[in-house]
Amino acid sequence: MAQQDSNLVMVEIDRLVPGMFVSAIEQGKRIDLASPGRVSSDKAIQKLRASKVQFVWVDASRSAKGVKVVEYVPPVKPAPVEEASKTPKKKVSREISQKRAKSLIIEAKGLVNKLLIQTKANQEMDIGLVADLSDEMIDSVLYAPDAIKCMAALRQKDSYLLEHSINVALLLVTFGRSLGFEREELKALSIGGLIHDIGKTQIRDDVLLKPGKLTPEEFEHIKLHQVYAQQQLKTMDNLDEISRNVCLMHHEKLDGSGYPLGLTADQMPIYGRMSSIVDIYDALTADRVYKQGMSSSEAFKILLKLTPNHLDADLVYKFINCIGIYPVGSLVELSDGRVGIVWTGNDNQPLKPEIKCIYSNKYKRFIDVSLINLKNSSVTISKAISPNTLNFDVAPFYD
Known part of the structure; x- marks a missing residue:
C-alpha cells in the first residue's frame, strides 16, 4: 500500500503552513470535504482564516517534505450530565447495549405496525403507547447512541414503512439533541417521527409498492397521504404541536413548492424544516421496492443540492455534522x-x-x-x- 494512505491529522488553523496537504476543513464545527491539495502560500491560509476556518485535516504523508505537522489535541472536558433530575444510568458493555437496542427496535416495529393497522381500520391511535416508546428511544440515544444507531442501520426492503418511521424518529431525536433541545421537545419529535407516515395507510398498495417509476396520476395519489394524515390528526386532541409539524410538514419546501399546503420558509418552524431533511435522508439511504439505497455520502450530496430552495442550508450542514460524515452503522x-x-x-x-x-x-x-x-x-x-x-x-x- 502506498504511503499516501497514512493518517489524517487535525491541525489548528494557526499551525497551518504552506506545503501541508489539506483534505478537509472545519468551520464553526461544520466539516466540509474540501478539494484535496497542498496549501500553496500564506495568502491561501489568510483566505481560510477570513472564512472563519478553525481547523483543517492534513494528510502528513502527502505534505511537502520537511513540513512538520502538529496534531491538535482537544482539551479534556468533564462528561455532561444529560438529565440532572434522573438517576445516572450505569454504564454497560457494548454487547449488552446492542442487545437492548435490538429488542427496542423489534418492540418499535411491533408498535408502529399496530398503529398502521389501527389507522387503516379508522380506529383511534393510542398516543400514550407511542409516548412511552419515545421515552425509551430518547434514553437509548442519550445513553447508548452507538448501539441504537447500529441496530437502526439494519434495513429490510419489505419492512420499509416500519423501519423508516423508526429511523426518522431516532434521527430527529439525535438531531434535536445536537441542537440543545429539551427532553419534552425530543419526545414530541420522536412521536411525530413515529407517526409521520400514517396517511400512507390509505394509499393503494399497487401504487405504494410499485417497483418502478410512478405515473403523474400515481404520484398525485401518493401525495394524498398528507391529506389523509391531516384528517387523522384532527382526532388527536392530545398531540403536541411539534409532533403535528413533523407529521404534516415533512414534504413541504422552503420555496412553497411542497405539499400538502405549499408552505413557504416563513411559515415553516424549525421542527418542520428538520423533518423534511431527515425524511429525505432516510428515504435515500434505504432499500425500496423500486431502488437500492445509496451511501451516506451520496445522500449528503443530494441534501446539499436541495438547498436553499427546498431545504434549510444551515440545518442541513448541522444535520450532517450531527450524525457524522461517516454515520455509526454505515x-x-x-x-x-x-x-x-x-x-x-x-x-x-x-x-x-x-x-x-x-x-x-x-x-x-x-x-x-x-x-x-x-x-x-x-x-x-x-x-x-x-x-x-x-x-x-x-x-x-x-x-
Whole structure:
C-alpha cells in the first residue's frame, strides 16, 4: 500500500503552513470535504482564516517534505450530565447495549405496525403507547447512541414503512439533541417521527409498492397521504404541536413548492424544516421496492443540492455534522481494501471513528472480525459504501 494512505491529522488553523496537504476543513464545527491539495502560500491560509476556518485535516504523508505537522489535541472536558433530575444510568458493555437496542427496535416495529393497522381500520391511535416508546428511544440515544444507531442501520426492503418511521424518529431525536433541545421537545419529535407516515395507510398498495417509476396520476395519489394524515390528526386532541409539524410538514419546501399546503420558509418552524431533511435522508439511504439505497455520502450530496430552495442550508450542514460524515452503522471501505461497519463515533475527530472490519474487497474474502480505531492507525477511510455493493448479507455482523 502506498504511503499516501497514512493518517489524517487535525491541525489548528494557526499551525497551518504552506506545503501541508489539506483534505478537509472545519468551520464553526461544520466539516466540509474540501478539494484535496497542498496549501500553496500564506495568502491561501489568510483566505481560510477570513472564512472563519478553525481547523483543517492534513494528510502528513502527502505534505511537502520537511513540513512538520502538529496534531491538535482537544482539551479534556468533564462528561455532561444529560438529565440532572434522573438517576445516572450505569454504564454497560457494548454487547449488552446492542442487545437492548435490538429488542427496542423489534418492540418499535411491533408498535408502529399496530398503529398502521389501527389507522387503516379508522380506529383511534393510542398516543400514550407511542409516548412511552419515545421515552425509551430518547434514553437509548442519550445513553447508548452507538448501539441504537447500529441496530437502526439494519434495513429490510419489505419492512420499509416500519423501519423508516423508526429511523426518522431516532434521527430527529439525535438531531434535536445536537441542537440543545429539551427532553419534552425530543419526545414530541420522536412521536411525530413515529407517526409521520400514517396517511400512507390509505394509499393503494399497487401504487405504494410499485417497483418502478410512478405515473403523474400515481404520484398525485401518493401525495394524498398528507391529506389523509391531516384528517387523522384532527382526532388527536392530545398531540403536541411539534409532533403535528413533523407529521404534516415533512414534504413541504422552503420555496412553497411542497405539499400538502405549499408552505413557504416563513411559515415553516424549525421542527418542520428538520423533518423534511431527515425524511429525505432516510428515504435515500434505504432499500425500496423500486431502488437500492445509496451511501451516506451520496445522500449528503443530494441534501446539499436541495438547498436553499427546498431545504434549510444551515440545518442541513448541522444535520450532517450531527450524525457524522461517516454515520455509526454505515459501511465504509478503508485504504487497505478492508470493508467495515462504523462501530463507534469520534466527536473530536469525526474522520477517525472506530471500524468493525469484516471483509476484504482487495482479496474478495471474509477476514477475521476486528475493531480498528482510526485515531491510532495509519489506515484511513477511502469511501462510504452501500450494502447493496457487497455480495453478502452484512446483518449478522451487527450483533
